[in-house]
Amino acid sequence: MSEEKKLYTVSVYTENNIGLLNRISAIFQRRHLNLDSINISTSEIENVSKWTIVLQLSEERVKKVIGQIEKQIEVIKAYYHTEEETIYQESCLFKIKSHLLFDERQIQNIIKESNARIVTVNKEFFVIEKSGRKEEIELLHRELSVFGIMQFTRSGRIAVTKDEMKISKMLEAFQH
Missing domain, CATH: 3.30.70.260 (ACT domain)
Incomplete structure (x- = not known):
């Protein structure tokens, strides 16, 4: 066995x-x-x-x-x-086209509800940072995928x- x-x-x-x-x-x-x-x-x-x-x-x-x-x-x-x-956390970054932040009101709600934060914004893109458990990061990834993610990276567990x-x-x- x-x-x-x-x-x-x-x-x-x-x-x-x-x-x-x-x-x-x-x-x-x-x-x-x-x-x-x-x-x-x-x-x-x-x-x-x-x-x-x-x-x-x-x-x-x-x-x-x-x-x-x-x-x-x-x-x-x-x-x-x-x-x-x-007690553990992972961290991730999402890079998304800037116009979506203003054209898609839902994105702002997703960021707020997931306790993520916007790290930087410029004309072409904005970057969101999220720390949490793997499941929280995967949920945020699924929700943002609908709008298109330019780049995504996730850290190892700490x-x-x-x-x-x-x-x-x-x-x-x-x-x-």
Whole structure:
């Protein structure tokens, strides 16, 4: 019997070294795992990067992947979390023809109701920014698609855990 696949958010704390992205992505490639998203940023600790990786697989497989990631010399610690254990957001930008902002009153209502905001407006186009859950962004995309989207881009997930992360204590050593 195969184990149930779930969406997991994997948090990886690393030193910031050249070549690490290739080695970590190879771990997923060798196992034929497709990532939903990946985001790499600075963490709460100076000189330590935090990777947020979202993928769908069984808990048994995610544990094995974490084990492989932690074998990389620059990796300090890796964790996995379920949807219920994290607070997360994604961000996106929509580029739309400017005349629609004035000709189609509905667009202004869509922007307001979705809690999106207009970032810039010029003669040719305007840009809308929206942060939220994946479902909120997908809904806004569907609503705006009717009018025509010139460009669209979405970030990877960023997430924090609801519970305290023990990593903060562990990482204090890296600040000295």
